[in-house]
Amino acid sequence: MQNHTLKNQSAPPEAEMPEPKKLILQISKVQIPMRIDRYLTQQVENATRNKVQEAVEDGRVLVNGKPVKSNYRIKSCDSIQITFLRPPAPELAPEDIAINIVYEDDDLMVINKAPGMVVHPAFGNWTGTLANAILHHIGKEAGALDPSELRPGIVHRLDKDTSGLIIVAKNPTALHRLARQFAQRQVEKIYKAIAWGVPDPGTGTIRTNIGRSKKNRKVMANFPFEGAEGKHAVTDYAVEENLHWFSVVSLTLHTGRTHQIRAHMQYIGNPILGDETYGGAMPRTLSFSKSEQFVKNLLDMMPRQALHAETLSFHQPSTREKLTFTAPLPDDMQQALDKIRQQLKASQT
Template identity: 85%
Template sequence: MQNHTIKNESFQPEEENSEPKKLTLQVSKVQIPMRIDKYLTQQVENATRNKVQEAIEEERVLVNGRPVKSNYRIKSCDSIQITFLRPPAPELAPEDIPISIVYEDSDLMVVNKEPGMVVHPAFGNWTGTLANAILHHIGKDAGTLDPSELRPGIVHRLDKDTSGLIIIAKNPTALHRLARQFAQRQVEKVYKAIVWGVPDPASGTILTNIGRSKKNRKVMANYPYEGPDGKHAVTDYLVEENLHWFSVVSLTLHTGRTHQIRAHMLHIGHPILGDETYGGRVLRTLSFSRSESFVKNLLECMPRQALHAEKLRFSQPTTHETLSFSAPLPVDMLRTLDRVRTVLASQLHS
C-alpha cells in the first residue's frame, strides 16, 4: 500500500446526503388572507410551524421572488417558493422490524444490516427503516435519543443496497464519543466487494477528490486529488480472489465520502458487480461462448451492488475497550460467487 496523508476533515458518511428540496406554490385567486407561516404549514405535508418559521427567518421563503416575514399575509395569486434543507418528514415512530444484532451493551449496538434496508427515513422512505427498528428495539430507553433528527443513534450510514455492519449509539454521550472517533479516523472499516475484472496491481491506494457530479447531482464524481473540486478521498484495495472475469476485493476506507468505494472502483475501471449507478450493470461479453446468458443470469442473481461492510474495529465509548466485529458475506453474494467459480472451473477444464 502507498503512504498517504489526509487533512483532518469532518467525517462524512457513505450514504447519500439529503439534497435541499424546493417547493413552489401558487396561491388561489379565492384564497382567504392569512399569515404565510400558517398557510405553508397547512399546504405542505409534514411541515411544522417551527420549520416553516425557521425557513422564513433564513430567507428560504420567497413571495413573488422576495423574502418576507412570518406575519406576511398572503394574497391571491401570490407565487411562493420555499426551500427545505431536509424534506418535511412525519414524526419517527418505532416499528417492530427484525434486525440482526451482532453486539449490544448499555451504550451501543452493532447491527448486521440486510441489503435493501434504508438506514434512516428520507424522502420516499419514511417508514420501514433501520431507525424505526432501533426505536422499537431500545423501547423505553429510546427517550434519551432525539427522534426529531430522524437518525436516532446513527453514527454512520450505509447505502440502502449495501449490506453489513453499522454502529448504533444508545445515548447522546455515546453518540458524541463515537462520532468523534469517526471524525478523527480512529474507526477501522473494511468492506468486501465483487468487482468486474481483476485490478492490476493486485493492491494499491486510490486517491481522488470526490464531489457531486456537475452533470447529475445524484451521482458522485472523481476529481483530481489536489484540485479545487470535491474533497479528498482515500481507499486501499487488495485483491483477495482472482476469478478471471471478476475478483473479490477487500477495501479499507480512510475517508468517508458519499459513495466513495463505488465511485473509486469505477475510477480504476473495475466497477462493483450489480452497481447500476456506477457502471456495474453493463452487459459485457466474456471470453467464452454463450457468456451473454451467463452475465445476464449473474446480474439477476445480484440485483444490487455486491458490496458488504465486513469488519469494524473501534473503541467502546465508556470503557475504551477495543471492539472488533466481522460479518459473513450475505447469501446473494455467496450465491453469485458460487456461480462464477463453477463456470470458471468448467471453462478451465474444457
C-alpha cells in the same frame, strides 16, 4: 502496490408552493461543535447543503431566536428553528422490524444490516427503515434518543443496497464519543466487494476528490485529488481472489465520502458487480460461450451492488476497550461467487 491519484486536469411555470412548515431542533448537551449548514444537511432529510445555505441567507434559520450565518458553529443546548418551504418528513415512529444485532451493551449496538434496508427515513422511504427498527428495539430507553433528528443514534451510514456492519449509539454521550472516533479516523472499516475484472496491480491506494456530479446531483464524481472541487477521498484496496473475469476485493476506507468505494472502483475501471449507478450492471460479453446469458443470470441474482461492510473495529465509548466485529458475506453475494467459481472451473477444464 500502486497509487491511483486523479491529478489536475426559459424556466417552466412554478407549481403552487405548499404552506411553509417550521421544525425546531434542540441541540444535546454533548453535541460536537460543527457548522450549522453541515449539521442541518445531516439532520434534515432531503436537504442539500445549497438548500440549507439558501434558507440561512433568507433568514429562515434561527438559533436561539436570532438569524445566523452558514458558518455559525452550533453549541450545546442551542435551539434551532428552520422554516421549510416544503412540509417536513413525517415524525419517526418505532416499528417492529427484525434486525440482526451482532453485539449490544448499555451504550451501543452493532447491527448486520441486510441489503435493501434503508438506514434512515428519506424521500420515498419514510417508514421501514433501520431507524424505525432501532426505536422499537430500544423501547423504554428510546427517550435517550431524539426522534426529531430522523437519525436517532446513527453514527454513520450504509447505502440502502450495501449490506454489513453499522454502529448505533443508545445514548447521547455514546453518540458523541463514537462520532469523535469517526471524525478522528480511529474507526477501521473494511469492505468486501465483487468487482468486474481484476485490478492491476493487485494492491494499491486510490486518491481522488469526490463530489456531486455536475450532470446528476444524485451521482458522485471523481475530481483531481485535493483540487478545488469535491473533498479528498482515500481508499486502500487489495485483490483477495482472482476470478479472471471478476475479483474479490478488500477495501479499507480512510475517509467517509458518499458512495466513496463505488465511485473509486469505477474510477480504476473495476466497477462493483450489480452497481447500476456506477457502471457495474452493464451487460457484457466474456471469453466463453453463452457468456451473455451467464452475465444476465448473474445480474438477476445480484440486482444490487455486491458490496458488504465486513469488518468494524473501534473503542467502546465508556470502557475504551477495543472491539472488532466481522460479518460473513450475505447469501446473494455468496451465491454469485459460487456461480462465478463454477463457471471459471468449467472454462478451465
